[in-house]
Each structure stands twice: as C-alpha cells, then as structure tokens.
Amino acid sequence: MVLRWTGRSAAFATAIAAALVVLAVGPFVFAPGVTDRLTALFVYVILGAMWNALAGYGGLVSVGQQAFFGLGAFAAIRLSHAGVPVYPSLAVAALLVGLLALPLGEVMLRLRGGEFAIGMWVVAELAHLLVNLDPLINGETGTSLIALNAVTAPARRADTYWSALGGMVVLLGAMFLMLRGRVGASVQAIRDDEQAAASVGVRVLATKRVVFVLAALGCALAGALWLASAITFQPRAYFSVQWTAYMIFMTLVGGLGTFEGPVLGAVLFFVVETVFGAYGVWYLVGLGAAALLFALFVPAGLWGNAERRYALRMLPVGYHVALPASRQPGGG
C-alpha cells in the first residue's frame, strides 16, 4: 500500500491554500504594476504546466504550442466581436480550441518524436497564416479586444488577474486530479516504456489524446488571458515560436515530468525575465543555452533533482522521474 498523503504534503497543501487566499485578495492590496506582473506569472505557470503535461507526461515534445496560444486569443477576439461578454469569452475560447484539438490530435498523435515536434510547428504556422486571412484581423496589423475599452482600467486589471488566477488553479487542479486517476498511471507507464505499456493494455493513444487536448485547452486559455491583459492582438506576437521556447525553458529548468517543477520553472522564468528581459537578444541566448544545458546535464531539472536528493514530495501525485533507458552506441 502506498501512502499518498504524507504529513509533509498535507502541510504543503495547507500552505498552498493559504497562499491562494492571499493571492485572491491581491488586486485590493498590490500596486497596479504588481497585479499586472502577477497576471503574467499565472499565464507562465499555465504554459509551463501544459507543456509539461504534454512532454513530461505524454512523452510528446511539441514546438508548436503557440498554435493554441494564438488560436485561444483569436477565438476570444472573435467571440467578443460576436457579442459574448469579454471574460466568459476567454473560457469559451479555450473550450473551443480544446474541441478543435480533438480532430487535430487524431492526425498529429500518429506522428512520433521529432515528426510530432515539427509537425506541430507546421500546424502553428498554418494557424497563424489562416488567422491572418480573417478580415477582422487584417493580416499582421491585428486588432484589439475592443470590448475591454468599456471597462475601467482598475476593474479590468483586477478581473483579468482573477481570471488568470482562477484559470491557473482550475487547470493545475484538473491536472492534479487527472494524474491521481487512471490517466496518471497510464501516463507513467507510457513514459517509462511506451511499447511495454501498450503490451500490458495501457491505452497509449487514448491517454495521449487526453493530454494533448488538455494542453491545447490550457495553452488557449493562456493565450486568451494574455490577450485580456495586453488587449492588442498582433498575430505575429501570439503565434511566435518564442512561446514554445519559454515553455521549454520553464519545464526543463523546473523539472520535466514533475508536477511542481514547471511551477518552479515559471517562477524562475518570471524572475529571469524581470531582471534580464531588458538585455534583449542576450537574454534569449541565455534562455536557449539554459534549455540546452539542462537538457544535456540536468535532465531531471531543479525540482526533479531536489526531489530525488531529498526524497521530497510536496504533492502526492505519485509520480517519479524515471529517465529513459540509455541507447548507447557500441554498447547495449
């Protein structure tokens, strides 16, 4: 019998609940700038967690998650244009994109490894080009979430903040429950050995589907939330592969395949961006280099390493990083 809730994880859960209460009253307390930055942080956490769900749990490296990020924002624009109230439109946009991910997954999930990775990038490029065709968007000129002009700046800031906080909690919660359920066990089996998992009856494709759609929906919500805080929609900014670079950085540095890692990664990314963002190109070089070095030398990420070293487990998702078996040329 494996115990899921240890004393420490119960304490940790309590701490999280307390932190959320504090964060919930944020807009009443924080300076406007802080509220805006925290909104961005919540979006980062969503992105990191969703990319991790895909790669860390589904074994699927995508360099095209910006497709969903951009489509989420675009759908929100369109819904709002059609008269749907702004904040509900964010959630509906995410759901619609999640729905779109269903048929898309049918095709893309047949691809493996690098084929899936670049295949998704092609999907993102195509989505970008198609969105550009929309007369409302008018190519790279873009548009903005005009409906938000009706709301005063402070109210808008607070509402967007709460939406982002709520979205983050709901998505992470959903992922947490999913990992504790049957999907969690399958996910673990697939990451350890996909073929072995299939041979013992784990429904590999079905599990990947769930993860794929969740990641699409989550990235779409992140895109819609980003739109609500930035207001303007320029396709190039939303469909940029840089978003994927950020997600990979967060996940790799934090810890691929750990629940907590990407959250830690998002916080680190947030700090790095705040401190070094002004350095522009060198900052991006640093992000890429960090991803490269972590992939090569610290594949378990910071959290994964700490977890192993100190037998740390804050949240009882029952997942342990098992690095895939080596494929050594000349050995065997």
Next chain:
Amino acid sequence: MPILTVDALDARHGLLHAVRGVSFAVEEGETLALVGANGAGKTTLLRCIAGAHRASGGRVMFDGTDVTHLPAHRRVQCGIALVPEGRRLFAGMTVEENLRVAAGRGRPGTWTVERIVEAFPQLGPKLQARAGDLSGGQQQAAAIARALMTNPRLLLLDEVSLGLSPIAVDAVYASLQGLLGGGATVVLVEQDLARALRVADRVLCMLEGRVVYEGRAQETTREQVMAAYFGLREAVA
C-alpha cells in the same frame, strides 16, 4: 599461457546481478561450452568478454592485455569477436555487404568473402540477397561469417542454434566443424547439452551468475551437468 582469462567478473543487468565473481581461462585452440538454464548469466558473460556489456567488477585479460575497459570495437581489433544472440544481421543490407562491412576492421588475416563461401556453401547463392530475407539457418551462418571476417583469435558464439530447425542446426555445426577442428579458439553458449559435450573440449555450467561446474567434456557425463544445471549441491563436489 591462456589466451583468455576471466577473473572474478561481476556484471549487472539493471537490478539483476547477472554475473557474480566468475573466473575461468581458455587456452589457445580450445573450445569451451557454456551451459546453464535461461537467465544463468551466460549471455551477459559473453557480452562482457566482447565489451558489449560493461563489467561492474573483475577483469578480462586477453592475450596478456587487460581489455576490461576497452569498448567493443577496440576488442575486435585485439581479436575478439562475438556472434550475438538472435544473429543481429543488418537486415536491410545484402549478405555480401554484411560480410564486407566487417572486413578489415579486426586483425589482418586470411578470411575473404571467397573463403567464407567455401566454409559456408549455403551462403554462396545468397550473397546478393537481403540478409533479412534469409532463412534462420542461413542467417546464423551469415552472422558467424560476419564475425569471422574480422579474423578473430577468439570467437564467442551465443546460442547459435536458437530458433533453428534441427536440420539447420546440423548445417551450422557442420560448417563450424572445420573451424572447431582447425585450431580456432571458441567459447560457445549452447542449450543442447549433448551437442555441447560433443563439440567442446571443456564444459562450464553456470547457475544464477556463478560457475557451478567445470570439467573436460570427455570426462563429463550428461547427468553431472544436469545436476549442476539445477543446482544440486552434491553434484558440484
């Protein structure tokens, strides 16, 4: 001086301690048969000698040199060749290509594609066939031939009769006969005890990673080995 000396060799296979402190020696020109139940550690032992599996302890000496830490391709240059379990030919390449790709990588020597065809007549008509399209017996012959192309001084054969029909096994051993009789040094893993006793000079039986019986083939009875095989203590003494 023995050509191969294995000294207190240890090897792990994941969590499994597959080879535990195995020591033995092989003289030049000798044929040694490794027998034992499935999972006794025979294959891992052969792979450690060939450098395809890393030993976690002990030493492998070949012709007076310590090769324990050499990678497999360097050991081929020293003159060790392993015919792996399951044959592992390059299935998409022709038989001749399988042979030629191994040529000139080991020691200088006399094996050529022409001599291979003399030794393994069944390969003659199949030289241009895809290795993957051969029958099991032909594949086994090709796998042995590929190893010979490196002109080894020590040939390691892992389960050459695995999955072959009795006729194919006979054919493979018939081709090997010339080699075994002709002064080659061979260590072979063989499930068929009777055959092992017939072709080998010496027999070594493994059980759970350890050597539990060692003796000259001529002086060894089937019963002795069977007893060691299943771990009956009195038989070992």
Next chain:
Amino acid sequence: MIFLNQLVQGVFLGAYYALVACSLSFLFGVMRIVNLAHGSLVVLAAFVLFELADRAGLSPWLSLIVAIPAMAVVGWLLQRLVLDRSLRGGMLVPLLSTFGLAIVLDNLLFQRFGADTRSLAPYIGDLSFDSWSLTDDITVGRLDVLILAVAIVVLGGLQTFLSRTRLGRTIRATAEDPSVVGLIGIDARAVYALATAIAMAMATVAGAFLAMRTTFDPYSGGAQLIFAFETVVIGGFGSLWGTLAGGIVLGIAQNIGAFISPRFFLIAGHLVFLGVLVARVWLSGLNLRRLRVRAA
C-alpha cells in the same frame, strides 16, 4: 501558360527544398534524430558564406570550398558536444537540446548581424538574374537550373556513396543497428560524428543557394527547418529520391497557391503537407514507421 510557368518554377523551387532537406533526412536516417537546429545551421552557413564574400572578397564559389570543411567541423563538434550526449538521454532529449541550440544560434546571429536581410545575389553576377526563355511565358533562371543540377548531384552522390563505398556501408550498418556494429569493430560514435559532418557539409551547400536565390536574416532558420521537414514527410522519410520528389511537390503546391493569391503561397504548402499526413494515417492505419526506411 502563366500557370504552366508557375509549375515549372515550382519544380526548381522544389530542387532547393530537396537540398535543404537531404541533410535533415540523412541525419534522421543514420541517428534517428530530428535535428531542430537544422534550419539555423543552414542559415549559419549562409552567413559564413556572406561574410567570406563581403569581408574577404572571396567569390561565393571559392567561399564554399572554405566553408564546407569548416561547417563539417562544426557538424563533428555538434555530434561530440550535443547529439552524443542527447542520444544517451532517450527519445526527448535530442529534440530539447537541438531546439535550445537553435534558439542560441538564431539569437547569436541576430546579435552579430542584426535584423537586416542579406543576399549573396550581388556577388554572383549575371547568374542571379540570367535566364532562358523557353516560350513567351516560361523562363527558367540559370541559377535555378544550377540548383536543380546540384540537387541531383548531391542526392545521387549521397546515394552512390551509401550503397557503393565502404564508408557508406559502415554508415548504413550503424544506422541499422548501432548496438551491434561495435561487435564487428565499428566505433558507432565516430560514425555518427562523421555522418553529422557530412550532413553539415550538405547543409552548407543548401545555405549557399538560400543566400544566392533569395534573402535571409538571422531568424530565417525556422522556415528552412519547416520546408525541409515538409519535403521529407511528403517524400517519405529516409528515401533520398523521395526527398527530391517531396521538394518538387511542395514547391509546386506553393506556386499554385501563389498563383491563386500571394497569401496562399505558404498556406498551400502547409495544407499539402497536412493532406499527405492525413492520407498516410488513413492508408497505413496506426503506423508511419514502416514508411521511414534506411538512409539508402
């Protein structure tokens, strides 16, 4: 007739895509790695050639003689420093590490060269604009014909190299079973390093034609990677002549798209790519794996 001209131009464009794609396909065939930094490395080669032409005043053809071995060394280093370690980390690591590398390369190039677009066209004289008129509507550029010829030579040469030479056999054997070649005296790591060097040499040729036939900037790598990948998928992973066919299909699709409206140039290519993918999924059921064969 204008439509026919679009088709012809599509064929030539496809030859360029085949050139960009063949090293991606080759490396995948040998190491089972999809190198996400491929496009960035092609662009790096283009910048190296541009610098040699612009600063050292070398003709682009002479520069190629310098740049090809230099990029081969880069390839060798790439394998030793990045890919080798990545391969030992399992399926995902090569993707993550090469993507990280692409970001580093793109931004370092941007840091060095800025956002300006560049081209080698001014350095190759008449070749960049000379053309032959076949009919009133159909003209073929000399450079385009050269690219097609080079693509055929490179693909055919690679095919011959792999099937006829000893080194080629060694590479194919390693591609088939890296864990067995050690047993016949082949150092798989050395073969991988050599293969990566060869791939980068081919990428340099692609980079040269990228720079000659159009303009490029530090962030052009992503698009090159995508074109190369689409070419390889349309043509069938691992088949070298399929790569040429795939490039031509992609080039024609893009030009037909552009014929309808300039905005459909890229869209048409992506749609054909997705169409091929959907067709394969439906035709071959679960597995695309049978389709990706060896490098030969």
